Amino acid sequence: MMSSLFKFLTGRKNQITPDSKKRESAVDKANFAELNKLSPIKNVGISQLSVQENIATPSFVCREAVLNKDQKVVGHSFTLTRSVNELVRKSSELVRNLYDDVLLGSILRMDIKRLLGSRLAFIPILPSSLKRAPIEKLPTEGVILVLTSLEELTQNSSEYLTRLITLKNAGFRFGLQGNLKLPDLQPFLELAEFVLIDIGANDLPTINSLIDEVNKQVMNKNWVAINVKLLDEFHVCTKLPFSYFQGAFITNREAWEAPALDAGRIKILNLLNLLRQDAENTELVQIFKQDPALSFKILRYINSAGFGLAGKINSIDQALLILGRQSLYRWLTLLLFTSGNSNPLDLALMENALVRARFTELCAADSLSKNEQDELFITGIFSLLDVLLRLPMDKVLEQMNLPPLVVEALLHNNGKYAPYLGLAIACEAFDQDQIVNLSCRVGLSLTQVTICQTEALIWAEMANQ
Incomplete structure (x- = not known):
């Protein structure tokens, strides 16, 4: 996995061009305007017209990771923002069909085949939308309706x-989600591969009852637990027949006891601090040499196929010179997620951090300097270090030497970088008001935000392979 990061960490990245940022669909705008007219999202004053126009752009799609029992990301669920979901759920079939059209149209524009790779896409729709035109345009591979x-x-x-x-x-x-105790559901259960249960809306006896009800009619279904908010809920679900798990439990902050950092992660934090202090290479080399495992990892990394070197590198000194300080800093940051006393969820957490890092960096491509973009990348990665280390963020930052603007964003949600990080977090939380407000603050349309998110998702998945 780490070897595949080379082209990402050394700047060989797909860039978002001005032309790609301007692509918008007039047809989808009309559809969403009609949807918004029938079921208004929010009343705003004249002073907020720019925000209202941003709301009317139908391009933003929220995604949430789907994990398997090994706690690896195997897919994503796609919806529009949560507040739109709530309004649409209470609306007429016409409005809900328009919602599906906007969602499917936006997913198609995201180049879903490239985005998915070998993963699954869970797309919730009304049965009546099965007869509508966008369905026929979806790829069949990896898509679960x-x-x-x-x-x-x-x-x-x-x-x-x-x-x-x-x-x-x-x-x-296909998958089924809803009232699984309906009469006459069996023929549809036989056609469906996946059955989804909302963990947040049902207690444990009800969940077991629903599973038993389905198993009386059909067997060998793939069970998906959705809306899993807490790690404890996830652990309970793993003891049930669920094979897939979706929800905010991956990045959830809980009341942690203060654990002792393991020696491996302490060494990495020390190296990161030395790099920030512009320490001499000889000092860095000495720390690597004190840790055979760390030395082995960097030599394996530098000699991987991604570098395309003519000969084998056998010394830490050479490896550091070839890698360069910026790439070394990023590589060590990612190594925090995969070293020491890690648990299986850490890889999913790292992918989420990579998405945040790349997303914030891309959002600032036209507004901040290259150095500031690099610091935004670090802000995104480190925004989940407290979850990884199970320590409060202020305790984590006490052990690190970071740029003041990064600390200000991570610790106080303030400063130049805060809106970019806030936008990344709002996208994960499906928080429409924050997405709209923060996209305006950083000078991006929702279409541009979606492009950045799509590119970040693809980049993070490739980096995590």
Whole structure:
């Protein structure tokens, strides 16, 4: 995995061009304007017209990681912002179909095949949207269409069964989410590969009852636990038949007891601080030589195929010269997530941190200097160090020598970098108001934010392979 980071850490990255930032869809704008007219998102005054115009841009899609039992990221769930979801859920079928059209259109513009790679995309839709044009344009590989209004399915059983069979024969895959105790649901359960249960909306006896109800009718389904907010909930779900897990538990901050940092991570933090202090290479080399495992990792990394070196590098001195200080700093930062007393969730946490880092860096591509973009990258990576180390952020930062603006953003949510980090976190939380306000503060449209997020997701997945 670490060897594949070379082209990312040394600046060989796909850049967002001005042309790519300007791509917007007039048709989708009209659709979303109609959706917003039928079910207004928010009343705003004349002074907030720029924010209102940003809301009317239908390009922003939220994603949430889906993990397997090994705690590896195997897919993402895609929706529009949470507040739009809440409004749409209470609206007419017309509005909900428009919502699906906007969601599917936005996903198609994200180049979903490139974004997914070998992973899964869970896309919640109404059964009635199965008959609408955007469905036919979706790739079949990796896409799971999650049907969310099961009452509608059973009320129009014959029509939807015919449509689902046609789509399944074309290669589409399905999931079911909702009232799993409905009568006449069995034919749809037989066609579905995935069954989703909202952990946040059901207690444990109800969850077990739903699983038993489905297992009486069909077997061998892939169970997906969604809305898993706490690590304790995740651990309970792993003891049930669930194979996949979605929710905010990956980055959740809990009341940690203060653990002692292991020696491996202490050495890495020491190296990071020395790099910030412009220490001599000889001092860095001595620390590497005191840790055989760390020496082995950097030599394996520098001799990996990604560097394309003519001959083998056998000394730490040479490795540091070839790698350069900026790339070494980034490599050591990522090594924090994979060294010491790590647990399986740390890799998923690292990918989330990579998305934040790359996203903030891309969002600042036209507004901040190269040095400031580099510091934003570090801000994004370090924004989850407290979760990784299970220490409060102020305790983490006491052990690090970081630029003042990075500390200000991480510790006080203030300063030049704070809006960029806040935007990354708002995207994860599906917080529409914050997404709109912060995208305006950093001078980006929602379309541009979506492009940055898509590129960051692709970059982080490739880096984590």
